[in-house]
Amino acid sequence: xxxxxxxxxRQDGFRMPAEWEPHIGxxxxxxxxxxxxxxxxxxxxxxxxxxxxAIAQGEPVTVCASPAQYLIAREMLDPAVRVVEMTSNDSxxxxxxxxxxxxxxxxxxxxxxxxxxxxGLAGGLYFPWDQDDLVGEKVIELxxxxxxxxxxxxxxxxxxxxxxxxxxxxxECLLNPNRNPDKSREQIEQYLKDYLNLKKILWLKKGVxxxxxxxxxxxxxxxxxxxxxxxxxxxxxxxxxxxxxxxxLERLKGATDAKGRPLKIHKLVGPKPVLITKEEAAGVDxxxxxxxxxxxxxxxxxxxxxxxxxxxxxxxxxxxxxxxxVQQMLAKLFPTRRIIAVPGREILLGGGNIHCITQQEPLGxxxxxxxxxx
Amino acid sequence: xxxxxxxxxRQDGFRMPAEWEPHIGxxxxxxxxxxxxxxxxxxxxxxxxxxxxAIAQGEPVTVCASPAQYLIAREMLDPAVRVVEMTSNDSxxxxxxxxxxxxxxxxxxxxxxxxxxxxGLAGGLYFPWDQDDLVGEKVIELxxxxxxxxxxxxxxxxxxxxxxxxxxxxxECLLNPNRNPDKSREQIEQYLKDYLNLKKILWLKKGVxxxxxxxxxxxxxxxxxxxxxxxxxxxxxxxxxxxxxxxxLERLKGATDAKGRPLKIHKLVGPKPVLITKEEAAGVDxxxxxxxxxxxxxxxxxxxxxxxxxxxxxxxxxxxxxxxxVQQMLAKLFPTRRIIAVPGREILLGGGNIHCITQQEPLGxxxxxxxxxx
Numbered sequence: 026x027x028x029x030x031x032x033x034x035r036q037d038g039f040r041m042p043a044e045w046e047p048h049i050g051x052x053x054x055x056x057x058x059x060x061x062x063x064x065x066x067x068x069x070x071x072x073x074x075x076x077x078x079a080i081a082q083g084e085p086v087t088v089c090a091s092p093a094q095y096l097i098a099r100e101m102l103d104p105a106v107r108v109v110e111m112t113s114n115d116s117x118x119x120x121x122x123x124x125x126x127x128x129x130x131x132x133x134x135x136x137x138x139x140x141x142x143x144x145g146l147a148g149g150l151y152f153p154w155d156q157d158d159l160v161g162e163k164v165i166e167l168x169x170x171x172x173x174x175x176x177x178x179x180x181x182x183x184x185x186x187x188x189x190x191x192x193x194x195x196x197e198c199l200l201n202p203n204r205n206p207d208k209s210r211e212q213i214e215q216y217l218k219d220y221l222n223l224k225k226i227l228w229l230k231k232g233v234x235x236x237x238x239x240x241x242x243x244x245x246x247x248x249x250x251x252x253x254x255x256x257x258x259x260x261x262x263x264x265x266x267x268x269x270x271x272x273x274l275e276r277l278k279g280a281t282d283a284k285g286r287p288l289k290i291h292k293l294v295g296p297k298p299v300l301i302t303k304e305e306a307a308g309v310d311x312x313x314x315x316x317x318x319x320x321x322x323x324x325x326x327x328x329x330x331x332x333x334x335x336x337x338x339x340x341x342x343x344x345x346x347x348x349x350x351v352q353q354m355l356a357k358l359f360p361t362r363r364i365i366a367v368p369g370r371e372i373l374l375g376g377g378n379i380h381c382i383t384q385q386e387p388l389g390x391x392x393x394x395x396x397x398x399x
Numbered sequence: 400x401x402x403x404x405x406x407x408x409r410q411d412g413f414r415m416p417a418e419w420e421p422h423i424g425x426x427x428x429x430x431x432x433x434x435x436x437x438x439x440x441x442x443x444x445x446x447x448x449x450x451x452x453a454i455a456q457g458e459p460v461t462v463c464a465s466p467a468q469y470l471i472a473r474e475m476l477d478p479a480v481r482v483v484e485m486t487s488n489d490s491x492x493x494x495x496x497x498x499x500x501x502x503x504x505x506x507x508x509x510x511x512x513x514x515x516x517x518x519g520l521a522g523g524l525y526f527p528w529d530q531d532d533l534v535g536e537k538v539i540e541l542x543x544x545x546x547x548x549x550x551x552x553x554x555x556x557x558x559x560x561x562x563x564x565x566x567x568x569x570x571e572c573l574l575n576p577n578r579n580p581d582k583s584r585e586q587i588e589q590y591l592k593d594y595l596n597l598k599k600i601l602w603l604k605k606g607v608x609x610x611x612x613x614x615x616x617x618x619x620x621x622x623x624x625x626x627x628x629x630x631x632x633x634x635x636x637x638x639x640x641x642x643x644x645x646x647x648l649e650r651l652k653g654a655t656d657a658k659g660r661p662l663k664i665h666k667l668v669g670p671k672p673v674l675i676t677k678e679e680a681a682g683v684d685x686x687x688x689x690x691x692x693x694x695x696x697x698x699x700x701x702x703x704x705x706x707x708x709x710x711x712x713x714x715x716x717x718x719x720x721x722x723x724x725v726q727q728m729l730a731k732l733f734p735t736r737r738i739i740a741v742p743g744r745e746i747l748l749g750g751g752n753i754h755c756i757t758q759q760e761p762l763g764x765x766x767x768x769x770x771x772x773x
Contacts, residue, residue, distance in 0.1 A: 026461075026481030087400075092466065092486040095533065107400030109541055110485050112466035159469065167483055167541075 131390025341369020505764025715743020
């Protein structure tokens with residue numbers, strides 16, 4: 026059904042839209058594996074359900090669940106959410122799912138990147154990842170879209186675009202030899218430019234301290250509008266995060282985007298360091314080959330990991346003094362959207378947050394089909 | 400996503416359309432279980448792929464495959480066919496899938512009957528059937544349709560409608576105590592009338608000789624137009640089929656449809672008896688609890704088991720002298736459709752044929768979404 030295209034989106038006049046452009050909906054994967062999610066993934070499932078219900082206030086949401094979890098997901102999720110069967114190895118559709126591109130006529134196509142669980146056998150987080158790698162293809166086929174299938178490993182969370190030719194990423198991730206070791210920085214830039222139709226790549230050095238994704242930019246620094254970014258920040262110079270954020274700030278200050286604009290930078294001060302408790306660690310099954318969750322480990326908590334839906338922003342909160350100021354700042358940055366804060370800790374315990382567990386699908390010129398609607 | 404409705408289609412002004420009314424597409428399930436399909440289901444998979452490719456010449460086809468078979472199905476199926484992941488216990492979507500209903504405004508809804516593998520623990524064909532029973536719900540949810548969920552066991556192959564208020568069925572199946580033992584004939588009639596919006600039920604006694612479905616009408620006698628039916632026939636009075644078909648002929652001759660019309664009856668002479676060979680039987684895994692396939696068993700071969708697609712009819716052939724005359728007769732009965740004959744034996748070996756492995760979805764007022772199309 027999905028035609029596999031051997032051209033590139035750039036050749037065909039397709040580009041990756043910014044996340045704030047209109048969506049036809051949002052995709053998620055249902056968490057299940059007990060060697061990553063504590064207590065049989067039950068707390069995480071409630072957290073994912075809250076995220077899905079919040080996004081569903083702004084746009085249609087589809088949650089994909091394994092055969093074993095289908096009825097459980099259907100029962101726990103808001104009735105407004107659509108549930109479809111889909112097997113995966115874990116639940117990070119931002120990273121293993123498709124990237125959608127559109128053209129000026131509003132046509133939509135999918136890019137089915139290769140996925141190796143954030144580093145494959147050289148530092149990846151689990152094995153195998155074969156079902157995760159099929160998620161992009163399956164979602165694109167469900168949507169009857171045509172598909173680009175580049176021989177290139179990329180996680181959606183490692184990039185962020187302004188929809189106008191500029192991409193943000195980190196050297197820590199994209200130049201990591203456990204992703205595309207046979208490709209130089211220049212070749213990687215060319216892949217991004219060809220598949221996302223970009224003019225300029227802005228390279229930051231690292232992502233959030235101890236982020237197990239090798240420093241995904243979507244947890245660290247993202248566009249909120251053309252020419253405007255938010256950056257994870259701390260004022261604590263003794264925190265290893267300080268040096269990372271300060272380096273990014275310097276780079277961003279000296280940069281211009283694809284249209285030649287300097288960047289307006291909004292510092293998003295993070296919560297106080299979030300550590301795994303003994304009880305939380307004890308709830309995770311220890312399995313050889315899967316990244317362990319140890320008591321006292323610091324988690325890569327960041328408010329930057331929010332999702333931009335059609336009518337709402339869904340952000341994580343951490344029961345931290347910074348929660349409300351951040352929500353107020355996002356309200357100013359996104360004046361046409363309601364800011365919904367949902368508990369982020371249980372998602373963070375699995376290694377990411379709200380942006381990591383979601384993937385937007387652009388509206389293009391498609392009509393939303395609500396077949397049962399009057 | 401799918402709202403569960405507690406009213407009935409009749410109350411809401413919905414009816415089951417005839418199969419020749421326009422479809423948005425056709426659903427199938429990919430065969431896999433080696434205790435029903437010989438040689439690891441490989442010959443059946445090729446047969447199903449031929450059916451899907453033939454139907455795809457007339458309308459969009461979606462084949463649902465288990466996680467384990469997803470890539471294999473994608474590789475073996477025509478590129479025009481859409482493949483989605485869906486778990487099932489076997490591959491008879493006519494019987495375990497949804498029945499779609501429409502209203503005069505072109506809205507579409509699904510009926511998610513209960514399913515018990517043709518008789519449950521009292522003569523059913525395998526255990527468990529839990530995943531089959533979810534197929535209706537999953538398909539309806541994928542389509543974002545609202546859903547009726549009657550507490551009533553019904554297989555789609557046990558009924559046939561003219562879209563104008565008349566239903567054909569058999570006593571052998573619908574009155575079998577292993578389906579809805581707590582309901583009388585009158586109560587069963589009322590369920591059918593309420594959910595399919597009917598005025599008249601035409602009861603035949605039995606279906607095709609040795610049909611393991613308890614005599615499904617879709618393998619025996621079906622509407623081909625309002626006021627016209629085809630009936631499985633034999634001229635061999637020593638064949639047990641003769642008495643069954645003759646009884647049905649008498650009943651049909653004496654009947655009128657919901658609009659008061661007498662029925663025009665077209666006899667469809669079947670192929671010579673089709674028996675399982677020793678080699679075929681040897682290819683099926685023997686598993687306690689699943690109906691065995693024994694060498695010499697007679698199969699319920701019938702040409703009535705065809706599928707009516709938008710632009711084509713897909714019928715089984717059996718390398719029998721009757722193949723061509725039947726194809727010519729169907730060409731006369733469906734003058735606006737091309738008649739495609741595909742090999743039926745491998746599907747028959749599993750217990751049914753082309754109509755049993757397909758389920759149409761009416762077009763209603765929906766626009767076919769081909770998101771990738773220009």
